[in-house]
Amino acid sequence: MARKSVLLVDDDAVFVDAVSAVLETRYQVRTAANGHEALAAIATTPPDVVVLDVMMDHLSEGFDVARALRSNEATRAIPIVMLTGVDEVFNVRMEIGESWFPYDRYLQKPVAPETLLATLGELLG
Amino acid sequence: MRLAVKSAELHQVFAAELLDRIAWFVRLRWAAGAALLAFAAAAPHAGMPLEWGRVWLVAVVILAYNGILHALLAIWRRNNQADYRWLARCTLIQILIDLAALVLLVYLTGGPGSPFLPFFTFHMVIGTIMLSARTMFIVGGGAWLACAALFLAGGTPPGHPPIPVEMRTAVLGMLACALGLTVYLTATVSSRLKERGVRLFRLAEELRDKTAELEKLLAEMRSIEARKSHFMLLSAHQLRSPLATVKTSLDVLLQGYVDLASPRAASLVAGASERVEGLLRIVGDLLELAKLRETAQRAPWASGVNLAQLAVDVADALTPVAEARQITLESSYDADVVLARGVPPDLEYAIENLVHNALKYSRPGGTVHIQVRRSGEFGMIEVRDNGIGIPPEFLANLFVEFARAANARRHTAEGTGLGLAIVNEVAETHGGRVEAESRLDEGSTFRLLLPLRGGQTQDPHVTKSERRVTA
Incomplete structure (x- = not known):
């Protein structure tokens, strides 16, 4: 059986490197450094799950990507994991939080490798 | 009556x-x-x-x-x-x-x-x-x-x-x-x-x-308090992000996801070290900012501060950096631009920040020009580069703590987002101001304007320092 694919989106190259090392133990991993790259990569080959950072070039870039995915018929079903240093209280303060959050799971950095793997395992079955 | x-x-x-x-x-x-x-x-x-x-x-x-x-x-x-x-x-x-x-x-x-x-x-x-x-x-x-x-x-x-x-x-x-x-x-x-x-x-x-009057004062203090706690919140977030990266890298190594002898492990350690370096820079800048804000009255004020001399010192110190990045560092100084009073270390820090920024956001082959001259009642230090420039929508946030434009972050990971806030603080404690002009992709010009007749901050303990060599 082919490995499921994960798209890891984060602007911190060191973080991407570390998390990739974890994910590669179970999944096929692709990476993107910002929202643009992420959407382009998804358009080419949709991954089985997207792991998204929130603050990249723009304050709410991760949310923007998530909303774009949810509003597109072709990508609506892709599960999204927010993995960010920004906590929800802070989101509301920065007025980027909304009553509905366009993601399936929310993990706060730093996340323990096994927690990340467990979360993805739940989503991908 | x-x-x-x-x-x-x-x-x-x-x-x-x-x-x-x-x-x-x-x-x-x-x-x-x-x-x-x-x-x-x-x-x-x-x-x-x-x-x-x-x-x-x-x-x-x-x-x-x-x-x-x-x-x-x-x-x-x-x-x-x-x-x-x-x-x-x-x-x-x-x-x-x-x-x-x-x-x-x-x-x-x-x-x-x-x-x-x-x-x-x-x-x-x-x-x-x-x-x-x-x-x-x-x-x-x-x-x-x-x-x-x-x-x-x-x-x-x-x-x-x-x-x-x-x-x-x-x-x-x-x-x-x-x-x-x-x-x-x-x-x-x-x-x-x-x-x-x-x-x-x-x-x-x-x-x-x-x-x-008291109510006004109270409102002011409340607003300062609110700004402070917002700044603390921002600072904590800025520190947490690289810390999280370091922690994740270390966990990955410790838990055996990567063979410790592999080049990948070495790269993860190098990355973590780079993030720790960034953290130290942020902490250093935070300390500098705190020092400026808390101890403006106790700063080592001196009389007769020669701006050209300070700029020369900064240019000398940064020449190796410019050479390493293949950037030409030019300068022109008027020797008689002397502030009645000022805090030399803070001024030097501010000038260094501006020049360092110019070098950081220039492309190889670029030119950074430092100029010191009088401008009316002010002594002016102008730092001009032909680097990546600042997006127009970002100019308003330039001096806000931790604000970094997207193109700046893409250009270099180095940079705490505190440098210009510090420069601004130095200008204000000297009763002056910072001006910025920029065109995206064409370059930026920063001007530090300091009143020649001494700042607004009155300090009775001005220590006399000998005037340093004029250029």
């Missing part, structure tokens, strides 16, 4: 008081009218002269115009009539009518022998309280003259026994003394009371001003 009414507000307070007194006057007059009616009714039965019964005429006149006043008063109160002069004039007219009624009453009840003569003094007391001593001396004089004319012409109504002229003169003399003394004594007492009232009012006013 003897007491000058200074503020419009005080004027209003006096007017309101006068209105209250007019109301009191109207109530008294109702009583006086009623008493007169009773007197008129009782006179014929109490063995008093029969003519005294005609007093009811005066009573009716008094009650009639008091009715009109009563109605007017209600209208004034409803319209919030508060013009002091106008009210004072109305009061004067009332007193004149009252006195005219009294003269008539005195005449009807026997002239010089009238039992109503003492009532003149009551009117003087009330008039002096409500108006002024000067006015009441004139009004009282008028009333006295009216009595004098009446008494000297005979003084008694038809039917009264005549009164000898010596007696009439004596009564007039007594009346003059009584009126004059009454006005004088009343004025003395009432002006003291009024002065005390004014003082009390001024005190209340002062208290109100002070309270407003």
Whole structure:
């Protein structure tokens, strides 16, 4: 059986490197450094799950990507994991939080490798 | 009025008081009218002269115009009539009518022998309280003259026994003394009371001003407090992100996701070390900013700070960096740009920050130009580059802590987002400012403008430092 694919989106190259090392133990991993790259990569080959950072070039870039995915018929079903240093209280303060959050799971950095793997395992079955 | 009414507000307070007194006057007059009616009714039965019964005429006149006043008063109160002069004039007219009624009453009840003569003094007391001593001396004089004319012409109504002229003169003399003394004594007492009232009012006013001042201060402090906690929140977030990366990298290594001997492990360790370096930079800048904000008064202020010399030192120190990045560092200095007072280490830090930024955001082959010259009342350090520039929408946030434009972050990971906030802080403690101009992809120009005649911050402990070598 082919490995499921994960798209890891984060602007911190060191973080991407570390998390990739974890994910590669179970999944096929692709990476993107910002929202643009992420959407382009998804358009080419949709991954089985997207792991998204929130603050990249723009304050709410991760949310923007998530909303774009949810509003597109072709990508609506892709599960999204927010993995960010920004906590929800802070989101509301920065007025980027909304009553509905366009993601399936929310993990706060730093996340323990096994927690990340467990979360993805739940989503991908 | 003897007491000058200074503020419009005080004027209003006096007017309101006068209105209250007019109301009191109207109530008294109702009583006086009623008493007169009773007197008129009782006179014929109490063995008093029969003519005294005609007093009811005066009573009716008094009650009639008091009715009109009563109605007017209600209208004034409803319209919030508060013009002091106008009210004072109305009061004067009332007193004149009252006195005219009294003269008539005195005449009807026997002239010089009238039992109503003492009532003149009551009117003087009330008039002096409500108006002024000067006015009441004139009004009282008028009333006295009216009595004098009446008494000297005979003084008694038809039917009264005549009164000898010596007696009439004596009564007039007594009346003059009584009126004059009454006005004088009343004025003395009432002006003291009024002065005390004014003082009390001024005190209340002062208290109100002070309270407003304190409230403003409190609001300011609250806003500073809010800014501080927001800054703390931002700082914590800025520290947490690289810390999270370091922690994740270490966990990955510790938990065996990567073979420790592999090149990947080495790369993860190098990455973590890079993030720790960034963290140290942020902490360093935070300390610098805190130091600037908390200890501006204790900073090592010096007199005669040569800006060109500082810029030369910075340029020298950064030449290796420029060479490493293949950037040409040019400079032109006017040697006589000397600040009356300044904090050399802080200024050097600020200049270094600007030049370092210019080098950081320039492309290989670029040029950074440092210029020091006078600009009016200011000493100006200009740092110009032809680097990546600043997006126009970001220019407004340039000096906000932790703000970094997207193109800056893409260009280099190095940079804490605190440098320009520090430069701005240095400029402000020196009473100056920072200006920035930029075109995206064409380059940026920063100008640090510092007043030559010393900053706004007054510090009594300026230490003299020898002027450093001029360029």
